[in-house]
Amino acid sequence: MSIEDIYTTESGAGWTTVDATRLVKDQIIETDVVVVGTGAGGGTTAEILANAGLNVVMVEEGALNSLKEFKMDELEAYPKLYQEGMSRVTADGGIAIMQGRTVGGSTTVNWTSSFRTPDETLKHWSSLGLKGFTPESMAPWFDDRERRLGIKPWTVPPNPNNQVLQSGCQRLGWSWHVIPRNVRGCWNIGYCGMGCPTNAKQSMLVTTVPGALSRGASLFYNLRANHLQYQGTSTQALECQAIDPVSQEPLPVKVEIRARHYVVSASAIGSPTILLRSNTPDPYKLIGKRTFLHPVNATLAIMPERIEPYKGAPQSIYSDQFNWRDGVTGEAGFKMEVPPMFPALTAGIIGEYGRQLADTMHQLPHINAVLSLVRDGFNEASPGGEVRLRSDGTPELDYPVTDYLWRGLKEAYLRMAEVQFAAGAKKVKFLHNHSPYFNRYSEASQWMQDKELKILQSRLFTAHQMGGCAMGENPSSSVVNSDGQHHHIDNLSVIDASTFPTSVGANPQLSIYAMAARQATQLAQKLKSA
Amino acid sequence: MTKTTHSRRQFLRLSLLTPFAVTASTAYLSGCATSARRPDKPLQDTHFHFLDEDSAQIWQAIITVMIVTDTGDSPSTDEVSLHISRIDQGLRHFSPANREKVSDLFNLLSITFTRGLTTGIWQPWPNATHSDIRQFLDAWKNSRFQVFNQGYNVLAQLAAFTYYGEPEHWEESGYPGPPKEIKAALPQFKSQEIAG
Ligand SMILES: Cc1cc2nc3c(=O)[nH]c(=O)nc-3n(C[C@H](O)[C@H](O)[C@H](O)COP(=O)(O)OP(=O)(O)OC[C@H]3O[C@@H](n4cnc5c(N)ncnc54)[C@H](O)[C@@H]3O)c2cc1C
Ligand code: SF4
Numbered sequence: 001m002s003i004e005d006i007y008t009t010e011s012g013a014g015w016t017t018v019d020a021t022r023l024v025k026d027q028i029i030e031t032d033v034v035v036v037g038t039g040a041g042g043g044t045t046a047e048i049l050a051n052a053g054l055n056v057v058m059v060e061e062g063a064l065n066s067l068k069e070f071k072m073d074e075l076e077a078y079p080k081l082y083q084e085g086m087s088r089v090t091a092d093g094g095i096a097i098m099q100g101r102t103v104g105g106s107t108t109v110n111w112t113s114s115f116r117t118p119d120e121t122l123k124h125w126s127s128l129g130l131k132g133f134t135p136e137s138m139a140p141w142f143d144d145r146e147r148r149l150g151i152k153p154w155t156v157p158p159n160p161n162n163q164v165l166q167s168g169c170q171r172l173g174w175s176w177h178v179i180p181r182n183v184r185g186c187w188n189i190g191y192c193g194m195g196c197p198t199n200a201k202q203s204m205l206v207t208t209v210p211g212a213l214s215r216g217a218s219l220f221y222n223l224r225a226n227h228l229q230y231q232g233t234s235t236q237a238l239e240c241q242a243i244d245p246v247s248q249e250p251l252p253v254k255v256e257i258r259a260r261h262y263v264v265s266a267s268a269i270g271s272p273t274i275l276l277r278s279n280t281p282d283p284y285k286l287i288g289k290r291t292f293l294h295p296v297n298a299t300l301a302i303m304p305e306r307i308e309p310y311k312g313a314p315q316s317i318y319s320d321q322f323n324w325r326d327g328v329t330g331e332a333g334f335k336m337e338v339p340p341m342f343p344a345l346t347a348g349i350i351g352e353y354g355r356q357l358a359d360t361m362h363q364l365p366h367i368n369a370v371l372s373l374v375r376d377g378f379n380e381a382s383p384g385g386e387v388r389l390r391s392d393g394t395p396e397l398d399y400p401v402t403d404y405l406w407r408g409l410k411e412a413y414l415r416m417a418e419v420q421f422a423a424g425a426k427k428v429k430f431l432h433n434h435s436p437y438f439n440r441y442s443e444a445s446q447w448m449q450d451k452e453l454k455i456l457q458s459r460l461f462t463a464h465q466m467g468g469c470a471m472g473e474n475p476s477s478s479v480v481n482s483d484g485q486h487h488h489i490d491n492l493s494v495i496d497a498s499t500f501p502t503s504v505g506a507n508p509q510l511s512i513y514a515m516a517a518r519q520a521t522q523l524a525q526k527l528k529s530a
Numbered sequence: 531m532t533k534t535t536h537s538r539r540q541f542l543r544l545s546l547l548t549p550f551a552v553t554a555s556t557a558y559l560s561g562c563a564t565s566a567r568r569p570d571k572p573l574q575d576t577h578f579h580f581l582d583e584d585s586a587q588i589w590q591a592i593i594t595v596m597i598v599t600d601t602g603d604s605p606s607t608d609e610v611s612l613h614i615s616r617i618d619q620g621l622r623h624f625s626p627a628n629r630e631k632v633s634d635l636f637n638l639l640s641i642t643f644t645r646g647l648t649t650g651i652w653q654p655w656p657n658a659t660h661s662d663i664r665q666f667l668d669a670w671k672n673s674r675f676q677v678f679n680q681g682y683n684v685l686a687q688l689a690a691f692t693y694y695g696e697p698e699h700w701e702e703s704g705y706p707g708p709p710k711e712i713k714a715a716l717p718q719f720k721s722q723e724i725a726g
Pocket of ligand 1 (some may be wrong): 099100101497
């Protein structure tokens, strides 16, 4: 099959896609359902509703970047495809937030790792009172989404970057497994984070959004959902505004959308922001609270062999050796994986300058990096962060790293260095502003044990934002119910990563797809029978 | 917890200082400007989208210390100009709120009074020596105050990310760029080939 940009070639002929920056006057649009956000939650929901015969309007704040824009160039891709031009950080600047802002949302830039929600997490959520989230009731929805998105364990041998994690785990007797990926006909080149240049990645951009469009849905992009208008317990309209795709400044044109039902899928940080801007009834002040990040730290190894960490499927091996190390609700566990290392990203995250920076960069072909996703939100000492509105109505996330998380991060630093030395690393350094390179694990371990870890000195990241509109059956501790239905407003749902009551404990995309498929299917039935 | 309040207070002090310093030192600054040594060669591209002349001058001084090229030298003036215009390009895509934060940082660094107080560099940027600049960067990097750590991280990240991301410098990190045969097989590179 030849590769083409489905949005600009024949395939897309007849699809209704509207660039809001080109609208010359305000608009009022009526529809059955409006879906805000076209990422994992929104894309899945829009397709299922459109397939059920409902009129669907998709609203996306980001631009329509498709194949023709995906040129495997970091400096071009990151500013265009990520929230705040890749400059999003937590309020104190301590955690860099990577999140998509483009049609397809974060799925357009994600690294294709596709895990079912761990049974431990589903059971924990069920114990919190969530309905329909037992491993048994979710299984058919995972099956369904795996089929839709081509999710299968990666059968190509892992690239050398992933092999380091694999062989280190083998030597230490730690568990490791092959990662399932959402790809069809993947070329194994590794540019998933800059927008897949071959359409192989089964992101929402090339699957469910086109699916919805071909069933008559329309897509408005460069259009920000500002706020919902309520009357009593019902939503009357969604007020939207065109946004300049580069500066992100609001433009004069406004679009008002009137629908029978409103689905907010603007993700963690994004969905609570819309609800906060709308003064949504929130008697227990829960909106925006309990936002989770899977805080990520990392270590860098110089390997004797060539690694070329910029080549090949970015993530294919993981280790859960320490993910549930102290039970589900005990000390913070972490999942170990590797990140792809392209030059700009590498130079940006190591936090050095001058000679030290150049010395590390010269060795890029021999660099391996390992990262840990720390599982936040399962213990009361990890209550997550809070989304607040800035004076211009855009969000800021305050996320304090608690002592509990620092303990988890420290243990993760140690284990990552251990696995790299076990795999034969010549030198290892922690991604920490003060860390030198170490020649032996004992030296690295001593340094880390003695170090008091602090924000802005430990280099921390997140690519997994969750929570802020927690699901639950009790309105005093949750924003929406287990179906994603808002507790206080009748015709309003939230369907995306923001409804998770804790973090997932695994890369979240398949958790979102499966949950959204179930919730959207129920919603379609409800709207059809009404 | 006490650390956070401490650094918050420090930040507050800085932000209180800034508006005061802006008005108090404008006259002072304009007096200084003429006595400042001009850079050997003016910046090539002064048509920035976001940066102004002052902030470009700061970048010019800092980059020659932050970036060490393959040969062990500082990058040439032309390279620095290109680099600054790429940083400017990246900043255009920052959110309005984050652009404002970067502006505040550059204001702090361009006004003599606040610059001297926070970096120890009292002379105009073009007169600062490499060792002055190194001292300032290390002080900010290792400071007890979060606001300075944050300033260091912003400067270091922007400079390093942009420099090593530029195709002209891929070779310095041994990165070969996207495989040629793959580009040849993809439609999005076709028009470019024809164009040259
Ligand atoms: C670099 C990177 C790598 C990742 N790798 C993986 C991986 O390998 N495996 C995995 O499982 N997960 C991965 N993730 C995470 C995963 O992609 C996300 O968790 C998932 O896409 C979140 O789904 P969502 O629907 O909640 O939000 P998103 O997919 O982010 O979609 C939300 C959309 O809403 C839009 N929006 C926000 N506010 C508004 C508004 N006011 N009006 C209109 N639109 C709005 C946004 O622009 C965005 O397009 C990665 C993420 C990143 C950034
Ligand atoms: S590795 Fe596969 S999915 Fe990722 S960018 Fe390359 S072709 Fe696309």
